[in-house]
Amino acid sequence: MKLNIEKIFKFVPYEEVEKYKNTAKKSNLALSKKEGKGNDYMGWVNLPSAITESELTDIELTVSKLAPKVEIVVTIGIGGSYLGSKAVIDALSDNFAQLKADRKNPLVLFAGQNISEDYLFELRQLLKNKEYALIVISKSGTTTEPALAFRFLKKDIEEKYGKEEAKSRIIAITDASKGALRTLATQEGYKTYVIPDDVGGRFSVLTPVGLLPIAFAGFNIRQLVAGAVNMEKETSHEVKFENNKAEMYAAARNALYNSGKQIEILVNYNPKLHFIAEWWKQLYGESEGKENKGTFPASVDFSSDLHSMGQYIQEGIRNLYETVISVEKVNNKQVIEKDADDLDGLNYLAGKRVDEVNKMAELGTQLAHIEGGVPNIKIEISEISEYTIGELLYFFEKACGISGAILDVNPFDQPGVEAYKNNMFALLGKKGYSI
Numbered sequence: 001m002k003l004n005i006e007k008i009f010k011f012v013p014y015e016e017v018e019k020y021k022n023t024a025k026k027s028n029l030a031l032s033k034k035e036g037k038g039n040d041y042m043g044w045v046n047l048p049s050a051i052t053e054s055e056l057t058d059i060e061l062t063v064s065k066l067a068p069k070v071e072i073v074v075t076i077g078i079g080g081s082y083l084g085s086k087a088v089i090d091a092l093s094d095n096f097a098q099l100k101a102d103r104k105n106p107l108v109l110f111a112g113q114n115i116s117e118d119y120l121f122e123l124r125q126l127l128k129n130k131e132y133a134l135i136v137i138s139k140s141g142t143t144t145e146p147a148l149a150f151r152f153l154k155k156d157i158e159e160k161y162g163k164e165e166a167k168s169r170i171i172a173i174t175d176a177s178k179g180a181l182r183t184l185a186t187q188e189g190y191k192t193y194v195i196p197d198d199v200g201g202r203f204s205v206l207t208p209v210g211l212l213p214i215a216f217a218g219f220n221i222r223q224l225v226a227g228a229v230n231m232e233k234e235t236s237h238e239v240k241f242e243n244n245k246a247e248m249y250a251a252a253r254n255a256l257y258n259s260g261k262q263i264e265i266l267v268n269y270n271p272k273l274h275f276i277a278e279w280w281k282q283l284y285g286e287s288e289g290k291e292n293k294g295t296f297p298a299s300v301d302f303s304s305d306l307h308s309m310g311q312y313i314q315e316g317i318r319n320l321y322e323t324v325i326s327v328e329k330v331n332n333k334q335v336i337e338k339d340a341d342d343l344d345g346l347n348y349l350a351g352k353r354v355d356e357v358n359k360m361a362e363l364g365t366q367l368a369h370i371e372g373g374v375p376n377i378k379i380e381i382s383e384i385s386e387y388t389i390g391e392l393l394y395f396f397e398k399a400c401g402i403s404g405a406i407l408d409v410n411p412f413d414q415p416g417v418e419a420y421k422n423n424m425f426a427l428l429g430k431k432g433y434s435i
């Protein structure tokens, strides 16, 4: 993975980025020692290298026992208990995996990530005629959205298979001892995995929260972890600032923020990366948006959104910058052929790959947006694979920890999300809540 911040220097000179060198270095060192604001939630820092062989084997064994029996695995969870696995599975899957009958692995679907009655009804209808299993994930074990979905799906699966068989098709991932889901799992005798106390939801993709659904979808979790381990080394506090991608990205985005660029747009040119951006938005939004501070994380899918959001990015309020995830090599070759009539006028592209057109759209957009006043950070990955996605996830996590510390907030709490819950509970008449 390469990070290129040169295209911000027209707007924010390198000296402005370098100003954060000492704070970035200190914050990175503090993370490694588990010191500083939110230090009881820093377990993710050395998670990749701390994952044991037996933890990985256990996950693979669970999958190998259950996967041959099922067509669908429904993963129930929200926020950090949902977005990591969704992001990785979408990035690595065939765009049309859901429609392919020759799929070797179960289809991983999601529930409890919204409160839509239509979504729940349609999912339940679909599951009636399918062989399926459930993974229910909640660190706190008390989150309303997944708990509600699980209440329905637990009843359905028990009615379909009987209580005993249903039990063998339900896996719970939650706290080691606390919360309603732990109590329920113990009482029912489900297979369980633990979310470590010191790993918050949005940093939990490399625990069973992410790894189990990803393994069910048929992807190599060892390669994913290997990529993350490599990035753990590359972003270690021992690596000097100039070569340290996480410190550099964290410093660059703080320099941009303090120069008035308070919206960061994560850009992709490959629809497979759409949910990587959704995961990233949670990571940065929930970690930094507090105390009336923080860059607002947004995202676009190009070139699709060049035909919608492109106008604003080119000419709207100049308070934004772009961070582009650029994929060097695309595997599936599609060469444009010459057409005898050339009625569409595309013969000038004959002999080129579709990806070359995409790359020129990327370059052309970068030039236009910089010209229009939008600084550009580029994150280049060689291809989309388990290894490179593992690198990318850890890179963003490490940079987020450092960036939040530079901003001087606790990046690992989320006090603001309680406000809506309080009102919702009060409106629904839950005891002890009022508006």
Ligand code: PA5
Pocket: 078, 079, 080, 081, 137, 138, 139, 140, 141, 142, 143, 146, 200, 201, 202, 203, 286, 414
């Ligand atoms: O990052 C976080 O902590 C949150 O987004 C949580 O992951 C989310 O609220 C779900 O919480 P839980 O896993 O406790 O159900």
